Ligand SMILES: NC(=O)C1=CN([C@@H]2O[C@H](COP(=O)(O)OP(=O)(O)OC[C@H]3O[C@@H](n4cnc5c(N)ncnc54)[C@H](OP(=O)(O)O)[C@@H]3O)[C@@H](O)[C@H]2O)C=CC1
């Protein structure tokens with residue numbers, strides 16, 4: 316492990332451990348590159364009289380959601396966006412939430428609306444998501460955007476942020492290993508509308524042969540072992556073991572799981588983040604892997620900013636390359 320930490324990120328955003336083993340794809344670094352491009356393009360857009368605006372809506376007091384929402388607001392400000400956050404009590408009713416969405420749909424200062432999920436159980440997310448104007452749906456969850464992705468119209472779709480960010484990291488891994496996605500066996504574990512399904516669509520769009528696995532999949536280990544590209548989006552800490560990884564595979568670990576960390580005797584209990592893939596076990600097998608934290612998480616936030624800028628450019632009818 317010491318050799319792993321000694322190596323530093325190289326110009327292509329990939330860490331090559333000096334002791335050999337999987338390449339580490341540096342999501343923090345990749346996200347900073349994307350954010351720098353966004354900040355530069357935003358200056359151009361602002362000079363043309365349009366300031367991209369992002370509204371993040373949080374219902375209830377889930378501490379993890381509060382952390383994510385805060386980092387989204389910070390990133391928006393760093394990009395030069397107008398940024399607003401709505402913190403609604405857990406008791407908020409659907410009519411009030413729908414009224415807020417309508418107000419934001421009509422607000423010319425807002426180009427992106429993000430409704431942080433999960434909502435409190437009483438509220439049905441589909442109805443609220445469908446109320447968001449597709450042109451402002453920077454999470455890419457509205458059926459119009461999901462449909463555009465499904466038919467492969469990436470020039471018009473707003474693509475969900477985590478899947479879009481995962482593809483950027485996968486491209487870095489593929490470039491570093493001179494690996495061609497076209498025709499490759501890709502396995503996505505997880506089929507949520509937010510992560511698993513859209514990642515599978517993006518991989519299909521790149522001509523991978525895609526399998527989507529889920530909780531009813533019979534031989535999950537055997538399925539994973541076929542994968543040249545393995546994407547884990549399950550939400551179960553380190554469920555995918557090292558010996559489920561095909562030697563040389565490109566592994567994208569989307570999972571973000573907070574688990575108890577061993578604490579020194581007497582010290583207060585601590586927690587740490589782990590992915591859905593047993594990271595240490597996989598280092599000796601994978602060709603490349605994204606770490607948790609510092610992998611897909613930071614890219615998700617960067618792609619949310621990218622979607623907001625894209626939405627603003629489209630709504631404003633600007634002729635800016637982005
Ligand atoms: N890095 C980031 O920015 C983000 C990370 N995440 C993380 O990604 C993970 C997945 O998120 P999300 O898609 O929203 O989660 P969901 O809970 O919506 O979906 C989980 C998926 O995993 C499948 N699954 C659950 N248990 C098993 C199992 N034992 N074997 C096989 N498949 C299983 C489920 O199958 P079934 O459909 O059959 O129930 C489901 O399709 C979470 O850890 C989440 O925190 C999420 C969003 C952003």
Ligand SMILES: Nc1nc(=O)c2c([nH]1)NC[C@@H]1CN(c3ccc(C(=O)N[C@@H](CCC(=O)O)C(=O)O)cc3)C=[N+]21
Nearest residue numbers: 383430431432433454476571608609610612613615616
């Ligand atoms: N409508 C909606 N869209 C989302 O995209 C969405 C959501 N709801 N609900 C929750 C999930 C989760 N999510 C993360 C974003 C960033 C990090 C992130 O930046 N993680 C850091 C670490 C952060 C920490 O230390 O806690 C990292 O992995 O390095 C993680 C998770 C977006 N989500």
